[in-house]
Amino acid sequence: QVQLVESGGGLVQAGDSLRLSCAASGRTFDRYTMAWFRQAPGKEREFVAGINWSGSSVSYADSVKGRFTISRDNAKKTVYLQMNSLKAEDTAVYFCAADLTPWRTVVPSAGYDAWGQGTQVTVSS
DSSP states (O other): OOEEEEEOOEEEETTOOEEEEEEEESTTGGGSEEEEEEEOTTSOOEEEEEEOTTSSOEEEOTTTTTTEEEEEETTTTEEEEEEOSOOGGGOEEEEEEEEOSTTOSSOOSSOOOEEOOOEEEEEEO
16 A cells, blocks of 8 residues: 655745645555646545656646646655646645556546545635
8 A cells, every 4th residue: 555645735826836745655656656636625626647657658637737747756755746837726735646556658537546635735816
């Protein structure tokens, strides 16, 4: 199993940048696709970005393309989400997730198996 702990959330102004981190425990982190989801008040959880085990495949929601970048460091068992040009509509709780099917070459937008507790990102306009 994999345990995930997010960090890096906070309160920023529109146009600012923020980097989220997700630290994973477990020996087989480097086999799994990792992703970030978010959930705004009153809305369903939505896929934001994902990266496969090697970093050779990434996927983004249309709403964040060109502003957010997902990356991973398998040696540190950590996945990152660099968020630039933040907007008020990016305000949400951000969750890290792991797809425990190993060695995927395509990043799915659903069906993730392990979740972190979430970190709040608030963007003031």
